[in-house]
Amino acid sequence: MKLAEALIRRKALQQNIEQLRLRLVKVAKVQEGDTPAEQPQELLATLEADLQELQTLVVQINRTNLGATLADGTTLMEAIAQRDILKLRRGTLEALANSAVPTQDRFTRTELKYVSTVRVAELRKEVDRLSKAYRELDAAIQAVNWTVEMEGALS
Secondary structure (H helix, E strand, O other), rough: OEHHHHHHHHHHHHHHHHHHHHHHOOOOOOOOOOOOOOHHHHHHHHHHHHHHHHHHHHHHHHHHHHHHHHHOOOEHHHHHHHHHHHHHHHHEEEEHHHHHHOOOOOOOOOOOOOOOOOOHHHHHHHHHHHHHHHHHHHHHHHHHHHHOEEEOOOO
């Protein structure tokens, strides 16, 4: 199994687990004399099986991320961490730039005037640079995901 396939399966399992959680909450109690739409014990058994599969898959994905490398020798684990930080940095700077743009909502000279405390144009350029770096790194990660075989995969 390719790493990308395992990541798709992980996402599907996570979504299914969330759906099972919601279904369990709905059948946790019923009016006296009624029967639940689904049997909680069956849902719990399905949930447990999915959780076990997810745990095994996450361990295999993490092992693979430690061993697989990008063309420059960076491990997938390091690249994923770097990508996550790029996303956080970009999001923070974009929010800062968006909030720093002074608005023209004054109607009289006596109303408060707000001025930016940061250089918005420079922030926007940095956001663009970070966005490009994120896209390039993400593409490199995705390329490896579709070529590397999972370590310890059960297929």
